[in-house]
Amino acid sequence: MNSRSNIFQGVVTSKDEVLRLDRAIVEILDIEISRNVAARLIREGRAKVDGEVVTKPSVMPKKGQTIVLEVPRPSVPEKGSLLEPRVLFEDEYFAILDKPAGLLMHPNTQYGTDPSVASWLESRQATSLPTGQGDERPGIVHRLDRGTSGVCLVAFEKDSFDNLLAQFAERKIRKEYRAVVYGKPRFVSNRIEKRLTSDAKHPGRVCVTDSTRIGTRDAVSDYEVLETFDNFAYLRVEPRTGRKHQIRVHLASEELPILGDPFYRVGKFHPALLPRHCLCPDRPLLHAYSISFQHPFTGEGMSYCVEEPDDMVEIRQFLSQSTSALEGGDSV
Structure with missing residues (x-):
């Protein structure tokens, strides 16, 4: 050690x-x-x-x-490495970033000095960044889990930071995710309304609950099936609330766990269920595809989307080819 x-x-x-x-x-x-x-x-x-x-x-x-x-611990990546966010839009008030899977949003005790969006922001910002929930989260308006890729917002000064937080609190910001799940959806589209609470048996995780006691929180997620495969599905998901691990827990509660998720699973998934030569992903295949909101100062409507990364594209291709082969049988 x-x-x-x-x-x-x-x-x-x-x-x-x-x-x-x-x-x-x-x-x-x-x-x-x-x-x-x-x-x-x-x-x-x-x-x-x-x-x-x-x-x-x-x-x-x-x-x-x-x-x-x-x-x-992975070594701190040099400037221009894969573990840096890509800037989609930037002005003096805020930026819209494309976060790669594997990059933290902010430092935490579990991962020590691993690189994060927050540390990247501080390294390129001459002035101090606004904070909301402690100094370890400078400029971070909302979180994406380490394994989640895609679009996120960061703020450079206090007024825009507060404005964007208020838009989230008032549910004026619309986010869309894409996910590859293990299981067969019962509905083409569905709304999941299940309260969430901390999981007493597993610190750091959350679980669904029927309780309305203090400490539980309402949570709403909508999903639509975009494509089905043999034992798998590709979903569009819109969280109507923004709770920790919300999409991962909600989908697992519907027996549709996200492929590659090490925490929120249903029963036993074996990699052999994947098509031949398709490797089991080492992160949850969840991608923040798009975000829509109002500019914090001009009020202009803004919308940005980021296509899913190669690992999701490749696995979807494997699943699609495998399903086509099964449906086609031995015909040529």
Whole structure:
């Protein structure tokens, strides 16, 4: 274990001792990684069970044992690297960015000094940036999860920051996402209205609830099926509220978990269900496709969209080709 790594640990409970080590890491440790990544880290000798290095993902840890995982920190990318946002629009008040998957919105304790949109903003801004929820989020108007790609807003000064936050609070900003999900939608289009709350069993996650007690929040998501494949679907999703992990949790609650999501799943998904030569994604295939709002000073209507990244395009192509082959049988 070294200083260039983040360290995560957890204790195996009675319900977890039936899990392989790679699956236990995903379920027990408070870290967003896929089972494939967990298995790779284990094989690299970065996992310990009760202080002993384990290199086989199939090992079954026992109740009461402590799992420790070392996750290397990526080096801070140089200017112009892939882990920098792309500027779609910019003036003296705010900017519209295209965030790549893997880039944090703001620093946090889990990922240490990993690069983020906030640190990128600070590196190129001569004056101090406005903050809302603590100094660790300068200029950040709204969040995208680390694994989510696509369009987002940042502000350069206080008045535009407050105006954009107010537009979000008043639900005047319209956002559209695209998602590849595992499962067969029951409806061509549907509205999901389910309250969300913190998941007591898994810190950092949320779950649906029927309770209306303090601490729960209303959440509404609309989705439309754009394309169906064998056991998979491609969706357009519009969140009408902006809650943490809202789309991921809502879709999973409808038995339509996002492909590649390590946290919010339904039952057991096996990579073998994917078409031949199609690799299981190492991030949730969720993309912030477009955003529409009013300019904070001129009031002009603005709308920007970003086409989905290559990993989503490639998997959709694999799924489409596989479905066509199944429907066509052996005919040529």
